[in-house]
Amino acid sequence: MSDQPDPWTDFARELGARMLRARAEKRMSQEQVAHAAGLATFTYRKLEKGESNPGTAANPRLRTLVALADVLGVPLSDLIPNPPRGLPPVR
Template sequence: MTDAPDPWNDFVRELGVRLLRARAEKRLSQEQVAHAAGLATFTYRKLEKGESNPGTAANPRLRTLVALAEVLGVPLQDLVPAPPEGLAPGR
C-alpha cells in the first residue's frame, strides 16, 4: 500500500462539482435529480461528494452518468472530467 494520493479522488470530486453546478443551474433539488435519474437520494448525494463510502472514491456506472446528464440537460462529455493521466488501465 502506498501513501501517494489517488488521482481518481480528484477526478470524482470534479465530477461531483460538475453535478452540483448543473443541478444548481436547473434549480433542482438533489431529491428531484435522484428521482428523475432513477437513483436513491442518498446515492446521488454521495456522487456530488465524490465518494461511495467515506474515504472511497465514487465509481458510478455509465448508465448512471448518462441518466444524470439527461436529467440535468448537459452533454455527457461536459459532465465527466478528463480522466487522470498516466494510470494503468483498470485502475
C-alpha cells in the same frame, strides 16, 4: 500500499462538482435529480461529494452517468472530467 494520494479521488470530486453546478443551473434539488434519474437520494448525494463510501472515490456506472446527464440537460462530456494522466486502467 502506496503513500501517494489516489488521483481518482480528485477525478470523482470534480465529477461531483460538475453535477452540482449543472443541478444549480437547472434549479433542481438533489432529491428531484435523484428521483428523475432513478437513483436513491442518498446515492446522488454521495456522487455529488465524489465518494461511494467514506474514503472511497465514486465510481458510478455508465448508465447512471447517462441518466444524470439527461436529467441535468447537459452533454455527458460536460459532466465527465479528463481522466488522471499516466495511470493504469481501472480494473
